[in-house]
Amino acid sequence: MIEAGWPSLFWHLRHVFHDDPLTTLVVRCEAMELVVALFLLAVIAVLIHRRLLSGSRTDRERVDPIQAEKGSTVPCEDRFDADQQEKQEDATEPVQKPQADVKKKQSDTEPSEITETEGTTAEKPVEIQGTEPAEATSSSIPPSQRGGRPREKTRLMRSRPNTRLALPEVFCQRRGLTWVVGVDDSNGRRDCKQWDELPAKDRIRPYLVFKLRSDGLFGHLVSRTCGEGLYLSVFPERWVLQSDGTLRPVRNTSMEGYVAGLLQMYDTGDSYVLRTTDGTQIPFETIKSQFALSGKVYDDGLDGVFGPLFLGAPPTIVAARDKALEQVKTLVVGREGSGRGRWRTYCQPDTSGEEILLPQELAKRKSGWYFVRIYNHRDELLESFDFRFVTSVKSIDIEPHSALPGPSGHLDIKVRILQDGEALIYPHDDRIGSLVRVVRDGEYLLPPDPQCDVTLWYIEEAPGGPVQLRLVLNRFRWGLGTEDTVPTEWADKEIRIERALFKATSSSCLWVKVPDVDRQDVVLAGFDRATASPCRGNKGMIPVPLREFGDSPFLTEQRGPAVFKLWVAEANGECMADVARVID
Numbered sequence: 001m002i003e004a005g006w007p008s009l010f011w012h013l014r015h016v017f018h019d020d021p022l023t024t025l026v027v028r029c030e031a032m033e034l035v036v037a038l039f040l041l042a043v044i045a046v047l048i049h050r051r052l053l054s055g056s057r058t059d060r061e062r063v064d065p066i067q068a069e070k071g072s073t074v075p076c077e078d079r080f081d082a083d084q085q086e087k088q089e090d091a092t093e094p095v096q097k098p099q100a101d102v103k104k105k106q107s108d109t110e111p112s113e114i115t116e117t118e119g120t121t122a123e124k125p126v127e128i129q130g131t132e133p134a135e136a137t138s139s140s141i142p143p144s145q146r147g148g149r150p151r152e153k154t155r156l157m158r159s160r161p162n163t164r165l166a167l168p169e170v171f172c173q174r175r176g177l178t179w180v181v182g183v184d185d186s187n188g189r190r191d192c193k194q195w196d197e198l199p200a201k202d203r204i205r206p207y208l209v210f211k212l213r214s215d216g217l218f219g220h221l222v223s224r225t226c227g228e229g230l231y232l233s234v235f236p237e238r239w240v241l242q243s244d245g246t247l248r249p250v251r252n253t254s255m256e257g258y259v260a261g262l263l264q265m266y267d268t269g270d271s272y273v274l275r276t277t278d279g280t281q282i283p284f285e286t287i288k289s290q291f292a293l294s295g296k297v298y299d300d301g302l303d304g305v306f307g308p309l310f311l312g313a314p315p316t317i318v319a320a321r322d323k324a325l326e327q328v329k330t331l332v333v334g335r336e337g338s339g340r341g342r343w344r345t346y347c348q349p350d351t352s353g354e355e356i357l358l359p360q361e362l363a364k365r366k367s368g369w370y371f372v373r374i375y376n377h378r379d380e381l382l383e384s385f386d387f388r389f390v391t392s393v394k395s396i397d398i399e400p401h402s403a404l405p406g407p408s409g410h411l412d413i414k415v416r417i418l419q420d421g422e423a424l425i426y427p428h429d430d431r432i433g434s435l436v437r438v439v440r441d442g443e444y445l446l447p448p449d450p451q452c453d454v455t456l457w458y459i460e461e462a463p464g465g466p467v468q469l470r471l472v473l474n475r476f477r478w479g480l481g482t483e484d485t486v487p488t489e490w491a492d493k494e495i496r497i498e499r500a501l502f503k504a505t506s507s508s509c510l511w512v513k514v515p516d517v518d519r520q521d522v523v524l525a526g527f528d529r530a531t532a533s534p535c536r537g538n539k540g541m542i543p544v545p546l547r548e549f550g551d552s553p554f555l556t557e558q559r560g561p562a563v564f565k566l567w568v569a570e571a572n573g574e575c576m577a578d579v580a581r582v583i584d
Contacts, residue, residue, distance in 0.1 A: 170202050170221040172210045172232055172260070179253045179260040181208070181234060191254050207235040207274065207282070209263075213336065213371075214386040215305050222381055228289050229384075231263035235274055242273045290324040291317050291374060291383050294355060298396050300470040301518050306336075306369055307386030309469065311396070314363055314389045317356040317374070325351045327382060330375040333362055335465060336386055337369060366391040367423065367464035388467045390459050392421025396469070403476045403521075403568045404577035409492040410448035410475045417442050421461055428456040428468075446473060450490055453477075453515040476523075476568065477513045478579050483545060486511055497564065497580045502550040510580065512542040512566065524567040527554035529576075532567060555582065 169184045182191045183198065192198055202208070202221060210219035212230040219232055233241065234253055241248040241261035250259040263272050265286040274282040295315035297308045308315075319325045328351050334344030347359045358372060373384040399414040417425055419442060427433045432455050437445040446452040453473050460466040479487030480497060490513055501508040514521050517540035525544045526532035531552065535544050549555070554562040564580040 170198060170208070172208075172212075172219045172221075172234070174217045177251060179232065179234070179251055181253055181255050181258075193254055193256060195255055195258065197255075207233060207239075209233050209284075211381075211384060214303075214307050228266050228286060231265055231284070232260055233263055233272075233274065233284070234258055234260045236277075238277050240275045242275060243271065248272070288320070289383060290319065290321045290327075291385075292320045293372075293385055293387055294318045295389075298469075301472060301516065302468060302470050306388055306468060308388070309467065310387060310389040311393050313391060314358050314370075315387055316358065317372070318354065325354075325356060327376045328356060328374055329377045330379070331356070331358065332373045332375070333359055334371055335368055336371045337465075363391065365464035366421070366461040367459060367467050369465065369467060390419075390423060390461065390467050392419040392423045392461055393459060394418045394420060396471075398471065398473065401473065401475070402575045403474050403570060404566060404575045405448075405475070405492040407493070407578070412448065413446050413473050413475075414439065415444045415446060415471060417444070417459075423459050423461040425457060425459050428458060446471075448475070448492065450477060472516045474515060474519075476515075476566070476577075478566070479511050479513070480580075481509055481511050482507045483509045483543065486541060494563075494578050495580050496583050497546070499555065499582050499584050502546045502552075502555055502582070504547050504550055506547045506550075508546045510544040510546060510564070512537070512544060514540045514542065516540065521568065525549075525564070527552050527562055527564060529567060532565075 171182055171184060171189075173180045173182065180191050181198075182189060195203065209222055209224060210232040211222045212219040212232055214230075216230055222231075234255070235241070235258065237250075237257055237259045241250060248261050250261045253260050261272075263284055265284070271286065272284040274284070276282070293308065293310075293315040294317070295310040296312050298311055300309055302309070317325075317328075317331075329348060330346060331349055332344065332346045335342040343365070345359050345361050349356045349358075362370065367390045369386070369388050371384060371386050374382045376382050395416075395418045397416045397418070399416075401411070401413050405411075419425075425442075427436060432451060435447055435449055435452055436455075437447075439445050446455070453475050455471050457469045457471060458466045459469055475492070477490035477492050478495070479490045480495065481487040484507070497508075497510075500506070510525070512523055512535070514537070519540075521542065522534050522536050523542055523544075524532035525535050526549060533548065535542050537543060549564075552562075562582040563578050564582060565576055566579050567574055567576050
């Protein structure tokens with residue numbers, strides 16, 4: 001029918017409007033055959049075009065002389081693209097010199113890149129793109145190479161850096177109520193559902209131990225518990241985890257047949273035992289920290305989450321035990337947090353002094369949240385720390401104030417953040433920013449609003465990342481509720497309480513709110529100081545049951561209103577406030 005050609009098709013089209021069904025069917029068939037023929041012709045044309053392009057590219061491909069020495073070939077057009085990209089990079093960063101020139105013209109102020117030549121080792125922290133390094137195993141891979149790109153850099157590699165891990169790293173991450181165990185390697189990050197999906201080198205033991213980050217949500221695999229901190233053990237579900245003879249709770253994991261249990265290794269007396277199905281015991285004991293971070297610290301109460309906050313300069317490492325520094329061979333320092341391609345560097349430090357300095361590249365970043373891992377001469381992890389630092393901020397001062405307010409309530413409090421740089425300082429919440437008044441550069445006035453008692457701020461200085469800072473104003477407040485119900489409204493002035501709420505059958509309770517939930521404050525409550533009763537609480541809430549004061553002479557014998565009071569001990573003495581007036 002195709003051979004009939006276009007005249008036949010047009011002839012049928014002239015009759016398509018007739019009511020002849022047979023004619024309409026013939027026209028439709030010929031139209032379908034025409035469409036199929038055109039499609040086949042288009043496919044043939046595309047195949048011929050690709051064939052011609054492939055032959056042309058093969059003719060143009062030549063071996064790059066630099067890559068030929070390494071036994072690989074690179075098309076010249078790819079090489080040209082890399083060179084063009086490198087020329088653009090040279091506008092913002094210096095061109096890397098050949099290795100021979102670096103050895104001849106090494107600077108006295110900046111150590112050279114870590115290389116191994118003729119048994120000598122030079123020192124230079126080198127940025128490593130990627131995630132955290134894998135932990136020490138039976139292999140001889142040094143910590144500086146774990147998880148980073150190769151140390152030898154070519155011009156082509158600079159323009160196309162490999163940000164994936166050179167070696168697989170096992171990690172754990174909490175997602176909801178489940179601990180996910182996964183592997184991060186050159187193929188990307190993936191979750192493991194079976195034990196056999198883990199690298200063979202990490203399946204030598206039938207269980208895993210992870211050192212968790214300060215926030216307790218992410219961890220990296222370690223060979224053993226090393227130093228104080230929070231750990232996670234992943235073991236077969238038929239095993240049990242015990243502490244002081246008591247079974248410890250476990251969580252589900254992403255791996256079938258395995259559960260996870262937390263190991264809180266903070267005190268020297270903390271110990272855990274894994275008991276297998278055949279009765280074998282695997283102990284975990286707290287090892288006293290061998291090292292400590294030293295520097296100017298501002299205590300904002302977030303050290304348990306992000307590590308201590310250092311002002312003015314990054315911290316240094318000092319020994320907590322005799323001859324501990326002699327064990328150190330390698331330091332790995334990197335930016336903490338989630339995400340890929342985070343900054344990281346390493347060095348082999350000088351351990352001859354009383355302290356170990358962190359790499360110079362860290363100080364150049366000026367701010368951020370980082371980790372430091374300490375490895376020994378066998379490339380085993382000795383200890384790791386999280387910390388924050390801001391170089392330009394020299395001091396953070398909160399104006400002295402009383403925990404209890406005066407008759408008119410709490411007053412404004414001035415906070416001064418002294419810096420000598422150009423760091424950005426701003427509240428985390430825009431609502432707080434609308435309440436805070438800037439007195440002058442670096443001085444902020446926080447009003448007596450309850451929202452401003454505990455505020456979260458950010459301090460950021462390029463090229464580093466933001467640092468979280470918590471400001472706590474120790475301003476007590478109170479409210480009336482029941483023993484089971486905490487009030488939703490808080491006052492800093494005298495409130496009214498009916499006399500009937502002090503009866504022995506009453507469940508009414510005066511709650512005292514302490515801004516700093518980590519404080520273990522004790523308040524004295526009563527109608528006079530001599531008969532006041534101590535009250536304690538936790539997590540920033542102190543309950544004061546009113547029925548315990550129902551037999552006070554101020555209620556049974558005294559006529560007229562009585563005043564209920566609070567006393568709080570402070571560094572410069574004891575303060576008192578009238579919190580409630582009893583009415584009939």
